[in-house]
Amino acid sequence: MFCTVLLRSYVSQLEPGQIFTTSQILNLGTRTAVDQAVSSMIGNHMIIRLADGVFARMPDSPRDYSAEEIVQKKAEFQSKKSFAYGSTLTTQFDLTDYNKRFAPTLTEKKLSTNRSSSKIQTMAGTVEWRCTSGRKEQLADSKAGEIVYALWHLGQSQCTDEVVFKALSKLKREELHHALNSAHLMPNWLRIKIRYLTGNIWRIQASSRTKQNHGESMAPENST
Numbered sequence: 001m002f003c004t005v006l007l008r009s010y011v012s013q014l015e016p017g018q019i020f021t022t023s024q025i026l027n028l029g030t031r032t033a034v035d036q037a038v039s040s041m042i043g044n045h046m047i048i049r050l051a052d053g054v055f056a057r058m059p060d061s062p063r064d065y066s067a068e069e070i071v072q073k074k075a076e077f078q079s080k081k082s083f084a085y086g087s088t089l090t091t092q093f094d095l096t097d098y099n100k101r102f103a104p105t106l107t108e109k110k111l112s113t114n115r116s117s118s119k120i121q122t123m124a125g126t127v128e129w130r131c132t133s134g135r136k137e138q139l140a141d142s143k144a145g146e147i148v149y150a151l152w153h154l155g156q157s158q159c160t161d162e163v164v165f166k167a168l169s170k171l172k173r174e175e176l177h178h179a180l181n182s183a184h185l186m187p188n189w190l191r192i193k194i195r196y197l198t199g200n201i202w203r204i205q206a207s208s209r210t211k212q213n214h215g216e217s218m219a220p221e222n223s224t
Contacts, residue, residue, distance in 0.1 A: 003029030004037040011047055017059030019050065019070070023077040051122040067109050067124040074120065075113070083140035085112045085130055086153025093150050093167055112136065135185040144171055144179040148186060148194070156189045164190075165197050176201065 006028040014020065028034055038055065041047045047055045050070045088111075090096050109125055112132035120127045136152065139145035147167050151159050171179060176198050183191045 003033035004040055007034070007037040007041060008046070011041065011057050014057040016057055017063050019054060019056045019065075019073045021055070021074060021077045022053040049123070051120055054122070065122075065124055067120075067122045067127045068111065070122045070124060071111060071120050071127045071129070083112050083132075083137070084146065084149075085132075086136075086149060089146050089150035090153060093147055093170060095150055095154065095163060095167060112140065138185055139182060142175070142178055144175040145182055145185075147171065148179055148182060148190070151194075152187065152190055156187075159190065159193060161193070161197060164193050165201070168194065168197055168201055173202070 007025060010025060010028065011020075022034070022038075025034055025038075029037070038047070038049075042049055042055075046058055048058060049055055050065055051074060054070055054074050056065070084092070109127045111127060111129055113129040116129075117131045118129050120129065136149050139149045139152075147170065151164060151167055154163065168176065168179070179194060180198060183195070186194065
């Protein structure tokens with residue numbers, strides 16, 4: 001009973017719809033008491049269960065929680081890093097036209113993780129955590145790294161010069177530098193291709209800037 005009082009006090013301090021996890025309330029009593037208090041508050045429509053160990057204060061109005069949002073919160077309190085899966089990134093950066101074999105998986109909810117693979121059942125659907133190499137985990141911290149990860153996911157046979165050029169063209173100059181500085185994380189075939197095509201992109205960008213500056217210098221001054 002006392003645990004239920006403590007849990008109600010805790011939940012009352014949350015914003016309507018705010019997510020919390022079991023890890024955040026285990027200090028309110030024994031595990032059995034916490035589970036019973038949670039069950040009671042779910043029954044009283046004070047909180048809702050989003051997934052195993054993930055809950056939210058009842059929102060003031062209907063709200064949709066994404067499966068990714070729920071899983072990210074679960075990962076946060078498990079000290080588990082969760083980041084975009086390769087096929088998600090190929091879609092995000094519009095590279096899927098070049099790799100039709102990924103098309104059937106575009107509706108699947110997948111995330112990469114630095115821990116063991118597992119599946120999470122949420123009220124918004126199932127999310128699969130896929131264990132990913134440490135090198136890919138390091139790439140996930142920037143846009144440049146995510147593009148490298150997406151190309152790596154496509155594989156050597158799918159990464160033609162056209163595909164890699166299209167992907168790298170989405171990056172600014174400093175981001176291209178970041179991609180090159182991540183060369184030690186890439187497989188050798190991708191490292192070679194990115195180094196070669198980055199030089200081509202820089203030459204095109206430099207030529208474009210030169211033409212733009214030349215056009216500005218040639219523009220007539222407005223008469224007054």
